[in-house]
Amino acid sequence: KNQVEQSPQSLIILEGKNCTLQCNYTVSPFSNLRWYKQDTGRGPVSLTIMTFSENTKSNGRYTATLDADTKQSSLHITASQLSDSASYICVVTPYSSASKIIFGSGTRLSIRP
Amino acid sequence: DTAVSQTPKYLVTQMGNDKSIKCEQNLGHDTMYWYKQDSKKFLKIMFSYNNKELIINETVPNRFSPKSPDKAHLNLHINSLELGDSAVYFCASSQDLPTSNQPQHFGDGTRLSIL
Numbered sequence: 001k002n003q004v005e006q007s008p009q010s011l012i013i014l015e016g017k018n019c020t021l022q023c024n025y026t027v028s029p030f031s032n033l034r035w036y037k038q039d040t041g042r043g044p045v046s047l048t049i050m051t052f053s054e055n056t057k058s059n060g061r062y063t064a065t066l067d068a069d070t071k072q073s074s075l076h077i078t079a080s081q082l083s084d085s086a087s088y089i090c091v092v093t094p095y096s097s098a099s100k101i102i103f104g105s106g107t108r109l110s111i112r113p
Numbered sequence: 114d115t116a117v118s119q120t121p122k123y124l125v126t127q128m129g130n131d132k133s134i135k136c137e138q139n140l141g142h143d144t145m146y147w148y149k150q151d152s153k154k155f156l157k158i159m160f161s162y163n164n165k166e167l168i169i170n171e172t173v174p175n176r177f178s179p180k181s182p183d184k185a186h187l188n189l190h191i192n193s194l195e196l197g198d199s200a201v202y203f204c205a206s207s208q209d210l211p212t213s214n215q216p217q218h219f220g221d222g223t224r225l226s227i228l
Contacts, residue, residue: 093212
């Protein structure tokens with residue numbers, strides 16, 4: 001079982017709608033939890049970075065939240081656009097060892113016009 | 114101006130060959146990384162260098178050898194390529210160590226296919 005689990009595996013929504021992607025992790029404590037956006041055929045692009053003590057971080061229409069008690073993070077996308085179609089990856093860097101950077105398998109988001 | 118550039122973008126070669134992938138970053142970052150993304154889209158860290166020194170060396174076959182001639186370059190040489198090496202390899206860089214809260218900047222990947 002991966003230490004970073006993402007859900008749903010894939011999601012289709014209409015343009016303009018909001019959505020929330022989930023990330024459950026077992027890694028604790030950690031240095032940071034990151035959300036990346038990966039377009040098809042491209043490298044991941046950093047969206048947000050949160051430390052263990054933060055509970056929310058925004059980047060435009062993207063807002064990440066963190067609940068350290070339940071070991072869950074969410075990425076909320078507001079007023080979705082066609083260009084939001086991509087994979088969204090949750091990444092946790094353990095406090096004790098950066099070599100154990102753990103990636104979730106991602107959520108594949110498709111925005112329909 | 115591409116921040117992290119990898120070459121080649123595509124690499125198709127025969128099993129048993131030796132090949133290299135090059136990576137350069139023009140961001141002035143101190144740390145560079147190599148990642149492997151398999152067919153299931155999981156990304157796994159392979160190596161990381163900070164100021165030309167190896168700081169992360171995950172469980173990777175010793176057929177894979179990274180080389181960092183300077184802070185702006187981190188190349189990956191692979192000997193005796195095997196079918197299981199087929200994947201997308203990503204180079205990345207960050208200002209500081211991976212445990213810092215600096216973003217990592219990724220290249221667009223090298224798609225390696227072993228025939």
